[in-house]
Amino acid sequence: MNALQKILIVDDRKENLIALRQVLRCLDVEVVEASSGNAALAATLDHRFALAILDVMMPEMSGFELAEHLRNDENTRLLPIIFITAAYPDELHIFSGYEAGGVDYIVKPYASEILLAKVKIFLELDSQRQELKRSNLVLGRAVEQSPVSVLITDTDGVIQQVNPKLCELTGYSPGELIGQNPRILQSGETSPETYRALWDTLLSGNAWRGMFHNKRKDGSLFWEQAVISPVRNDEGAVIQYVAVKEDISDRIRMEQDLQRAREDAECAGQAKLRFLQIMSHELRTPLNGILGALQILEYDKVYNAELTTSAKQALFSMIDIIDNMLEASRLESSELSFTQAPLQLELLLATLGRMFSVAVQNKGLHLRMSLAEDLPRRILTDAAHLKQIIAHLMSNAIKFTEQGTVEVRMNQESGGTSDRPVLRIDVRDTGIGIDPDKQQLVFALFTQGDDSLTRLHGGIGLGLTLTKRLAELMGGTIGLQSCVGIGTTVTVRLPLVQLP
Template identity: 45%
Template sequence: MTARQKVLIVDDRKENLIALRQVLSDIDVEVIEATSGNDALTATLEHKFCLAILDVNMPKMDGYELAKYLRGDDNTRQIPIIFASAEYTEEAQIFKGYEVGGIDYIIKPIVPAVLLGKIRIFLELARSHDKAIKNEQQLRFVSDHVPVMIAQFDNDKRFLFVNKPYALMVGYRVDEIIGQYASDIMSEAVFLEMEAYMDATLAGEFNDFDLTLAVLPKGIDTVNVRVSPNINASGQVTGLLTAISDITKRKKVEQSLLKSTKGFKEIVAKSDDAILVLDEGNHVVYVNPSAEEIFQRKSESFINHYFGGPIIDGQYTEIDIFRKGKESGIGELHSVECMWMGGPGNLVTVRDITERKEAELGLMHLAHTDQLTGLANRTALYDSFMREVATAKRTGKYIAVMMLDLDKFKLINDTYGHEAGDRLLMECAQRIKDSLRETDIAARLGGDEFVVMATNLDTADSAAAVAEKITKRMQDPFVIVNNNCSITLSCGVAIYPKDGANMEELLANADAALMRGKAAGRNQYQFYDDAIHQLTIQARELDNELKIAIKEKQFVLYFQPQFDNKVIVSAEALIRWNHPSKGLLYPDSFLSALMKMDFKEVELWTISKGLQMLKAWQDKHKKKFHVSVNLSAPTLQDPNLPAYVDAQVKAVGLNHENLELEITEGMLVENATQTSKNLTLLSEMGVSIALDDFGVGYSSMVYLLKYPQISTLKIDCKFVWEMEKNARNLAILKSIIDLGHALNMRIVAEGVETPRQFELLNHYGCENFQGYLVSPAIAAENWQEQAQGWHDTIATLTK
């Protein structure tokens, strides 16, 4: 009988506990009450909870402090926490709840239907989590208790998995083995014997051999080694699996029989394997007691009966073990020729490997299933595709491969937390499955990327009905942290065989169609066609050219001056591509593709080059200002960034105050811990941090409070261009400027193009600006000759 799930409710007021218990009576859970934080901690020592509902405002230890204790203990950190409060309803308090580990925050009075809906989701998530852990534990238990030493290696002969029998054999702990090379763990003699077989297996061969060495562990003289390649759906060898069985007893029996039949029955009676002796006509003339146990048959039922198993001298073969009244098992049969009672015969041994095979099937299931959603994973998808292709070739039917991507999932994940994101993915997976036919297959590749393979289609257009059903099903609202959220889905469709001959091509082309759907407004499906094909070819050509550009350092920096009301105060470094055949290219033609590659290398070069140019200008003109460099999220989150910046500043002989790094608010929600750490280190050095494109995101104000390291606000050019259209736009712009001044920040307006824009910005207190009104970004060598013209323009504007 399955134990009931337990829910912890904590509130210092009895009437609230009674009300919560009444709400929870509608679901089958055991409710444990606590009236204080200390009582709650005591309860966690006695019970395992799958959910905790905490009141916020409690004496001595409030809900936030209790949550910190729960998150700080390994035994309770996994408990989902819902905060409930009638007093702390401000946004800052709610965010605090999420910061200390809460996954939801509800406002009293509680709406029972809403709370129960959330709890059911959390309980289902807990059940799925417990089931996954239990399955993994059971699988590990089985693999650790089968009488076979199992090890898995990658193509470099590094250990990926070993069970405990294998670890005991080589004399190391399991954790000491994983990730090590075979040559470092195996004795030299064993590795010399194994290496050739491992190399042959990595070339695609299956190997089965016996190994007898003096260096084997005590009590083991001879082992049977079976080495098989791990082959993916594309037919590539990705590693190898070894299964080693102790056959010392078997070999001793065989050797004894070769010498004499005297004492034979005494020897084989001690064997755990079934041992049968066959005469020349393959009739059974002897069985040992283990044969009775393994086959669940009396010895008399064997004698003089024909043995129908495969008799191949010296070979190992798998056979079915039929047991009367019980489930069948799997045996490993080995046969060797021998002399029996003066005539030729065969000695047959059968080892029960049912548990080992079940363990292998369990491993196979884990290897083919997405653990979060229960859908097929990439490996299972590829395997299914290979089978369906064979059917499609025979029947002339079509296969549709659909790439699905949730629109703005990242925003949901970053706003409500990863646990909420996981619950959303589970719900999406269920909706996708509910939308499919029985013959269709749904898979999750990772993140919010799903794939549907629709099979047995009469026409290519038949896929539209499947895609339409999925996209419509996703339009129903989702409940996320007490909010009804609309999550739409974009879908790209590629058809076998016209759009690709294999899964790699179909996925790539479906992804290209998906990207066109997103660019066209999202919440739709698009079929791959000739137009997308041409765009795909162009994108691949651009990627290849960019790889060459990085290698050959074809990028150059242009600098756009930034002014206060009178003088130059900064130069923003902007990348350009000096293309060998197309000339100078602006970022809008290549930057999005470049950012998908190793863009960090280019950005670090931008910092170094920008500082070098600034140093050259300052030495020549004896004027001090700073250089501003844009960063992407991966570069900002690199733990080595502060040290790199520090080294580059010192190398050119500048001060840290001469460098400003520009970031966008979207970067602040990714890997927030490392981001905050890097910003703090950079700020403490004296490097300025500018928030670029301010005002266009969803949470700009929040980030100004959360990241005090930000010292400069750059007003997005859209606000500058729109401010003259109506009073509302102008009021928004003025509020941004006032906010910056109130926080003692430097304000910079981007995209200033007209004297009127300059006049209004100056009137409302924006001291710094950049834009085409004075100068676009120009090459470094043209800086000096343009400088006087800039000063003349500014002088005219400020008269």
């Protein structure tokens, strides 16, 4: 329920106050009487008045003087004042009344109907002013408490008002933003075309919608979805711009993550397709060899050592491919177990030398294997997986080397920031080398430097992937250095535990 509007009537004569109250009795208002200027000023401390009706001639303080006091008080400076007098009907006093801040000047005797009509007008204006004030208060609080950022500028783009959410988002205080241009938030990441489109739209009188990649006070970046609209006066002229902006950084990050996931899925799909093509090719090749050898043997019906050897090699190639696939599957599913046991390094190198002696001889390569003098000969490690790591590296080196040397060297080095020693294994070849842009790709699953079906060297691209994962599971690292046409060196570093 709205409180009654209040009218202040001031006169030093009691009969005049009674007469005024009688005129105003038909209005749904509260009338407050004061018999002096000081009493009237005291009443304004306790009441908000919609209108004041003042007598001009009063002892101690005239109506004109009272009006000046009211105009000088922030709470009453907009209070409408009607002067009523019987003593000063001349134009000079009438002018003085208006100059003192009066909105009307009535000379007694007056028609009560005329006074009532004027009072009703000012009461209606007060009602409208209070409604506008309430609307502005609601709007102001909506802006202040808005969960999105609000920024208001003049037509030159100078910031006039900001809300707390904008300050919270950007890290700037209102004092740091007001009077500045919104370019204080620019990061350089939003394209100039965006700003040109923004001003073209606003200058044409329309609202603009778009995104900014802006910068906070601390230098961090954030994304905003913005709607910027022109504000017009009653004549239709643009007087301000209002920007309502929402922080969409989390949404953008989610979209970027989704895009990366989509791209990764596409890459995985391509890798799967490439793997199936390579597998089909690699398995078909030895199968064709075996089938051909069996058909010749069936036709000749005599033992042929060369054909038998060829068929066996093809079978061993297929077994190797299947073993690598099973090993990759176990690595992916974390089914591998690691067992530490004593290992004699000379015996390990001797075993590896025998394993690859035929392959090296068939290609006319030199195989060199050595242990550094300061390297302990007995260590504690997972012998099977260490042997597997070196075997994969030697197999790759021999496969991609047509002439020259394959060298395996093991030595000891310090652990850098750690006091623990490290076993370093270098497998060097003088083979074809790897392009710089593909050196990191070769550690990916089913990837080779050349993964076309017409490549010169077989394999399904699992060797280096298995080696890398085994090394990491054993607490080590792997890296390579390579130069096309000169060769490749792959280095594995593993924790070294010496045994007496």
